[in-house]
Amino acid sequence: MYGASDPAAAERTAFRRAEKQYKLYKPPNLKGRSRSRSRPPVFRRCRSKVSGGEGGGGDLSAVVDFHALLAADQELPAGIGRHDYAGFDRPVFCFLDRPGFYFIPGALSTEEQCYWIKESLKEFPQPPNRTNLTAIYGSFSDLLIAAKNQKILVEMENPDAQERNEQNNCSGITQSKNFKFVEDSEILKGEKCRSTAATTLVRKLRWSTLGLQFDWSKRNYDVSLPHNKIPDALASLAKKMASPAMPPGEEFKPEAAIVNYYGPSDMLGGHVDDMEADWTKPIVSISLGCKCIFLLGGKTRDEVPTAMFLRSGDIVLMSGEARESFHGVPRIFIDSDQQEISELISQLSSGDDCFILNYIKNSRININIRQVY
Numbered sequence: 001m002y003g004a005s006d007p008a009a010a011e012r013t014a015f016r017r018a019e020k021q022y023k024l025y026k027p028p029n030l031k032g033r034s035r036s037r038s039r040p041p042v043f044r045r046c047r048s049k050v051s052g053g054e055g056g057g058g059d060l061s062a063v064v065d066f067h068a069l070l071a072a073d074q075e076l077p078a079g080i081g082r083h084d085y086a087g088f089d090r091p092v093f094c095f096l097d098r099p100g101f102y103f104i105p106g107a108l109s110t111e112e113q114c115y116w117i118k119e120s121l122k123e124f125p126q127p128p129n130r131t132n133l134t135a136i137y138g139s140f141s142d143l144l145i146a147a148k149n150q151k152i153l154v155e156m157e158n159p160d161a162q163e164r165n166e167q168n169n170c171s172g173i174t175q176s177k178n179f180k181f182v183e184d185s186e187i188l189k190g191e192k193c194r195s196t197a198a199t200t201l202v203r204k205l206r207w208s209t210l211g212l213q214f215d216w217s218k219r220n221y222d223v224s225l226p227h228n229k230i231p232d233a234l235a236s237l238a239k240k241m242a243s244p245a246m247p248p249g250e251e252f253k254p255e256a257a258i259v260n261y262y263g264p265s266d267m268l269g270g271h272v273d274d275m276e277a278d279w280t281k282p283i284v285s286i287s288l289g290c291k292c293i294f295l296l297g298g299k300t301r302d303e304v305p306t307a308m309f310l311r312s313g314d315i316v317l318m319s320g321e322a323r324e325s326f327h328g329v330p331r332i333f334i335d336s337d338q339q340e341i342s343e344l345i346s347q348l349s350s351g352d353d354c355f356i357l358n359y360i361k362n363s364r365i366n367i368n369i370r371q372v373y
């Protein structure tokens with residue numbers, strides 16, 4: 001269930017009020033510069049842009065900070081529980097009044113975070129996986145390499161080239177669009193053609209889907225779409241991390257994942273993920289890059305949500321009742337808050353990947369893994 005049919009009524013809900021309270025408001029001189037970031041409208045899963053205006057985003061005193069709780073090593077505030085599970089070197093926190101929700105702070109080492117950030121940018125957007133760009137440009141490969149090499153994606157008009165592109169199209173998606181990456185200099189031939197810099201496209205990347213592909217227009221998984229299995233390393237990570245939320249003796253089967261890419265002004269509006277068959281199975285949700293505020297509400301938007309910080313390397317599980325709960329990301333933190341990801345930045349700086357380093361300094365990536373059947 002995504003969005004509400006009457007926007008004015010949605011403004012009046014407790015969830016919407018919390019979103020407004022935490023979202024980032026831009027100074028008036030930056031008004032109108034941000035781009036709308038949304039999944040297909042039929043899904044009504046809004047990635048809204050920030051808007052100019054008064055207030056918001058200031059008072060963070062009610063935001064639960066599990067890392068601070070862990071560091072303080074004191075008695076927990078009322079309503080928060082803590083468990084130790086085999087295979088985890090960190091405790092697992094939960095809210096006593098929100099059964100089925102689990103928070104594993106610092107579940108991933110800095111090395112693991114770097115690995116999954118690179119995979120999210122280099123491998124996960126590759127065909128046959130679909131992204132928000134597939135509908136506009138058709139299926140294309142190696143976006144990150146093209147961005148590093150300052151390439152430009154251009155629409156081909158030459159019928160021979162078009163035919164070649166069709167032959168090379170291994171995605172199985174009917175390719176009515178014919179775009180390919182070219183060197184900057186190659187497009188100076190006096191022809192008018194639609195073109196976009198690969199670096200711009202990386203910034204426009206909002207989501208990619210792994211494993212079973214979700215068809216946003218039909219609002220369901222389309223098993224007939226070509227797809228690869230969830231990569232083995234991601235599947236084993238998800239199985240291990242899902243264990244606190246799994247019924248005893250059962251193993252989580254990772255069948256699909258959505259990867260969300262958030263820029264500085266993006267938010268993910270409140271929603272419930274209700275398209276998988278078995279809600280007793282958790283969604284395993286990995287946070288990478290910049291810190292964000294995550295809101296966990298109840299079964300309706302009228303319940304006041306709990307706000308918490310999610311940082312790079314944290315993992316949350318939503319199963320059972322929490323699987324039916326409204327949740328969203330009203331805000332990510334960049335710039336002055338970069339000490340939060342200083343370890344990540346220094347680890348990435350020691351490699352040769354400047355592009356990824358600069359990307360993650362003002363971005364957040366979320367990988368959420370699901371059992372569909």
Ligand code: OGA
Pocket residue numbers: 258260268273285287294310327328329366368
């Ligand atoms: C989602 C989602 C949360 C996040 O993609 O369904 O709820 O932390 N993501 O980005």
Ligand code: MN
Pocket residue numbers: 271272273327
């Ligand atoms: Mn969700």
